[in-house]
Amino acid sequence: MASSIARTIFRGVTQGSTTNFLRTAAISGVQQSSYSTGKSYDNILVETAGEKNNVGLIRLNRPKALNALCNALFDDLEDALNDMEKNPEIGCIILTGSEKAFAAGADIKEMQNNQFAEVLGGGFLNHWNVITKCSKPTIAAVNGYALGGGCEVAMMCDIIYAGEKARFGQPEILLGTIPGAGGTQRLPRAVGKSKAMEMCLTGDQITADEALKFGLVANVFPVDTLLDEVVKKASKIAGQSKLISQICKESINKGYNMSLDDACHFEKRLFHASFATEDRKEGMTAFVEKRKAEFKDK
Numbered sequence: 001m002a003s004s005i006a007r008t009i010f011r012g013v014t015q016g017s018t019t020n021f022l023r024t025a026a027i028s029g030v031q032q033s034s035y036s037t038g039k040s041y042d043n044i045l046v047e048t049a050g051e052k053n054n055v056g057l058i059r060l061n062r063p064k065a066l067n068a069l070c071n072a073l074f075d076d077l078e079d080a081l082n083d084m085e086k087n088p089e090i091g092c093i094i095l096t097g098s099e100k101a102f103a104a105g106a107d108i109k110e111m112q113n114n115q116f117a118e119v120l121g122g123g124f125l126n127h128w129n130v131i132t133k134c135s136k137p138t139i140a141a142v143n144g145y146a147l148g149g150g151c152e153v154a155m156m157c158d159i160i161y162a163g164e165k166a167r168f169g170q171p172e173i174l175l176g177t178i179p180g181a182g183g184t185q186r187l188p189r190a191v192g193k194s195k196a197m198e199m200c201l202t203g204d205q206i207t208a209d210e211a212l213k214f215g216l217v218a219n220v221f222p223v224d225t226l227l228d229e230v231v232k233k234a235s236k237i238a239g240q241s242k243l244i245s246q247i248c249k250e251s252i253n254k255g256y257n258m259s260l261d262d263a264c265h266f267e268k269r270l271f272h273a274s275f276a277t278e279d280r281k282e283g284m285t286a287f288v289e290k291r292k293a294e295f296k297d298k
């Protein structure tokens with residue numbers, strides 16, 4: 001047990017600042033997912049999860065402000081994501097919040113008095129892109145409010161799963177501004193132009209079921225089992241070749257912004273490139289030999 005816990009400590013974590021313990025979530029009497037704490041931060045909680053502790057779990061943790069996304073939170077997030085990028089054990093990263101709020105948006109109190117020159121000159125919100133730069137698959141597990149920047153952060157992730165009571169919205173119009181972290185761009189690509197226009201121009205929220213219907217989320221789960229269901233999916237993703245997952249993710253995300261012809265050409269080249277990997281050989285050999293593939297991420 002001690003050695004398996006030790007393996008879960010993120011690289012770069014100093015022994016002194018780390019309290020590691022293992023806890024097991026018991027859902028309906030069935031032990032499903034393990035969680036192990038990592039480095040400590042002011043605005044997020046960082047753990048590893050899954051039976052093999054190969055899932056990185058980041059919980060946004062500003063409960064009094066409904067996880068409003070202040071600069072300090074993004075500094076924490078950037079540091080944690082960079083640690084997870086460097087950690088070869090981690091094969092998938094989950095971003096989640098609380099049952100009440102994934103995140104209620106950018107911190108309105110923090111930006112209330114910002115001026116044009118400083119937001120432009122200072123590149124306000126530019127560092128939020130740290131999520132989209134992550135090479136490992138990312139999943140947003142959304143319970144409660146995902147509004148404004150909260151919805152945008154969820155959409156920066158590769159997959160969104162929602163709890164039944166989740167609410168998605170881009171209410172910036174009600175504040176006299178517009179979405180500034182991808183809301184007017186990723187939302188139409190996810191739900192179609194008409195619904196995105198309606199959401200951005202009225203500020204109206206949609207429910208988890210509507211988000212599923214419009215293709216914003218991949219699935220909806222009961223509130224209290226959402227995280228365990230997502231950890232199960234993330235563990236499955238983390239159990240594949242991490243090298244090939246990275247290539248697959250890149251093919252989808254890059255191709256999404258290209259013409260179909262260019263995207264299919266790009267995909268073909270990446271597919272060809274997979275033949276340069278040991279994991280491609282292992283995957284096909286394992287199939288032929290009727291055994292489970294053992295990927296080495298090479």
Ligand code: CAA
Pocket residue numbers: 064065066068069104105106107108109110125145147148149150152171172175178179180181183
């Ligand atoms: N920024 C800062 N503080 C926020 C916040 C935000 N985005 N959202 C909520 N809070 C704070 C509230 O001010 C309140 O703090 P106090 O107790 O100190 O007053 C606390 O969180 C709890 O909030 P409420 O009392 O409002 O809780 P509620 O349950 O009545 O309502 C809510 C919940 C509907 C989410 C409501 O809080 C709300 O509308 N929040 C703002 C949502 C929003 O407009 N988001 C967009 C932000 S702009 C943006 O994100 C730009 C971008 O594109 C990047």
